[in-house]
Amino acid sequence: MEAKHEKYHRLIEYCRSIPATPTAVVHPCDRSSLEGAVEAAKIGLIAPVLVGPKARIEELARTAGIDIAPYPMIDVPYSEAAAIAAVQLVREGKVEALMKGSLHTDELMAAVVRRDSGLRTSRRVSHCFVMDVPGHAEALIITDAAVNIAPTLEEKADILQNAIDLAHALHVTEVRVAILSAMETVNPKVPSTVEAAALCKMVDRKQITGAVVDGPLALDNAINLEAARIKQIASPVAGRANVLLVPDLEAGNMLAKSLSFLAGADAAGIVLGARVPIILTSRADSILTRLASCAVAALVAKARRDNAKAVG
Known part of the structure; x- marks a missing residue:
């Protein structure tokens, strides 16, 4: 142990x-x-x-x-x-x-x-899991899997900033955020991909600060360098993410519990924004x-x- x-x-x-x-x-x-x-x-x-x-x-x-x-x-x-x-x-x-x-x-x-x-506070309240996944070099921050059920783009901006601030409090030297979806291309039929692209532009415009952010990314090419290479995704985040922003609570809850019950991970939980x-x-x-x-x-x-x- x-x-x-x-x-x-x-x-x-x-x-x-x-x-x-x-x-x-x-x-x-x-x-x-x-x-x-x-x-x-x-x-x-x-x-x-x-x-x-x-x-x-x-x-x-x-x-x-x-x-x-x-x-x-x-x-x-x-x-x-x-x-x-x-x-x-x-x-x-x-x-x-x-x-x-x-x-x-x-x-x-x-x-x-x-x-x-x-x-x-002026910030939306959100939840982060800090997950210790055996065999994975860094702790993974997953948000939001417990408080916000179906967050809007505006709420996701706060959820993202809360997670970045948490990573800095934990002394993460380079915060690399993957905004997750089912695919890594923007598809108007999949709203989470469009919101991921908008969040990345908000980062470009310094509306969200303190991290390198990319998305949409699928889970495999967010955390696995080989998957990112095969998909030919040129990104400082792809394959190396240490913060995962999920599309909604259901996706986040399933991701966190999959890691806990299938990969033997532990999940420390904290609410931020208050x-x-x-x-x-x-x-x-x-x-x-x-x-x-x-x-x-x-x-x-x-x-x-x-x-x-x-x-x-």
Whole structure:
């Protein structure tokens, strides 16, 4: 296992050298979410504030043998209230990240995107998987496979910029984005190819910055140099992409789960575009994946602090 996910281990090890990120853990009422948060705290990735029904969390910790004594807790009666309380902690400047516990993603995101009391910015909220694929040299960022169902061109521009910013926070030296479709030529009958071409022109015009972007590209010629050579695609991205922008949520979800269940990949999940990074985990996630998600959020939070200092 150590060798299998060496990219995650490197990421986690690096994050142990930076201060722990104050993080509201929202409704950690099952073993995996509570254990993941405590493990991340033990190795210095996050400084958790547990937000949820106090008696229930304490009983869970007791029966599971998890020591939660070192961590502050905010007692709220149910999951929706926990999401609202966690968002308020961000607005008060007390935490710099949110971590999903055992509540539904929709409940957490509803509190995040509320117009009056949420954590909206001018940027569209979107999700990224940072995938550690065995045998693949670099981590792959896949977006958006969890939040935006059928994004418009305008929304895709934000999704793309969020992913580029994430890659920079993760210290990717050259960000190479492939805008995926079923083919690598523009076909008016396939809207995702037309939108891919438009996004590339937006990059040319500096409406989207920070990466080398190409598309449309099919998956094979996005990540395999030989496939790109056979198709005679001359591009700095083709065959070498480290960020994959998918046409819609269905395509992204199938791609990410194919890599997980057929190629043995792990998928750390994070939501971007809100005031703070949001760690989205699945009940099926291993402890390593949960730790990697916390490490990704820690680097995003650090990048935001550094940017704020630079602007200030």
